[in-house]
Amino acid sequence: MGKLPQNHSRTRQYSLNQESLTPGLEQWLQQLDHNPEALELRLSALHSTRLGIYFESLWQFYLEQQHQLVAHNLQINEAGRTLGEIDFLYRSGSNVCSPSNASKNKRPLIHAEAAVKFYLGCPNTYASLSSDEFNWHAWIGPNAKDRLSLKMRHMLDRQLTLSGQASARAKINNILGDHEIINNLQPEAILRGRFFYPFDQHMPSPSFANSNHLRGYWCYQNQLETFIDSQTSANQTKWLALERQDWFAEVETEDDTLLLDNEELIRFCLQGDHAIPRIVALMECQPEKAYWKEVLRCFVIPNHWPG
Known part of the structure; x- marks a missing residue:
């Protein structure tokens, strides 16, 4: 302990x-x-x-x-x-x-x-501490x-x-x-909970954090396409928008109608109220078991955050 x-x-x-x-x-x-x-x-x-x-x-x-x-x-x-x-x-x-x-x-x-708790690491804040x-x-x-x-x-x-x-x-x-x-x-x-790291910058983990803590990435809405491009994979992948009750554990699903391709994900994250942060999971197909499994997740944050 x-x-x-x-x-x-x-x-x-x-x-x-x-x-x-x-x-x-x-x-x-x-x-x-x-x-x-x-x-x-x-x-x-x-x-x-x-x-x-x-x-x-x-x-x-x-x-x-x-x-x-x-x-x-x-x-x-x-x-x-x-x-x-x-x-x-x-x-x-x-x-x-x-x-x-x-x-x-x-x-x-x-x-x-x-x-x-679900926290996002902000490198600019860290540099001034x-x-x-x-x-x-x-x-x-x-x-x-x-x-x-x-x-x-x-x-x-x-x-x-x-x-x-x-x-x-x-x-x-x-x-x-x-x-x-x-x-x-x-x-x-x-x-x-989970700590989300900026996808395009290195940042040390929080002090006293468990070395095996749950991790994710975060990006601004205007970085979403760049983030998607950075997650290229030889395997078949799609995206799943997570409801709040899904924030705790990694997710799996057999229902591929819930999944979004890259363009659908962009439209989903940018539609409606742009002030709403959204968590999405990259899902990888497991053909031998006929289901999709989460391989990473990302917080997509409004461009003005944390201002």
Whole structure:
């Protein structure tokens, strides 16, 4: 598990959740693929289309199924005012085989804040940064008001410090019961998403990013033809415009009526409201299996971004 920079106003060291795929977890995911009804029922009950809410629901389901979840969206109040909300309290380490309370209480307690983000690297911004800001300021959301630096500052300075406050500790101890007092409550960031790199310039990865993080490219609308030309391939390829619910994982499809050729892609990205960023995936035909598989994706951004 990686480490994020320490907050110097406190003595807490933050963990970065980088959970690996163990054989047990892989087996559980395969079983979920074959019997997804419980997860589908959970997701169908959501009253929001926001990706962040969807992402939190996936993590809540996972932690419940692994018998790790202690509390979710735990509101912390003090003197009649709300200090904040803890996304997750959970026990580290899966305990699917023996989910008894006795075995649960032996595992360390984690305070986790969860977020899914999609940031684009802006080289011109990076060049102007001072070294003490890492390079987070150079990673900007499709909505230019959102930056990795702002998100990390909010997460490290506000969200993950909440469980260190006395009112939060008292409420957590009340949940745990008299048999247990918090000793080493570990703050952890669950950060997922994708970083998009400029297709025509080199740019270093964000500081502390997982070396295996999901990647993509980005281009301006007026660079789209140049970007398409740069992706020549001997294999048969087409493009797929991704809906928001498809932003998380790589996509596959057997329905080639959804696919666009180069000219259709250009018309799609330039039609209507030019202020709308769009994510598209380059799909490669897999003739032996009669389906199309994603090989890369790209954010097509309005020409005025991030201005």
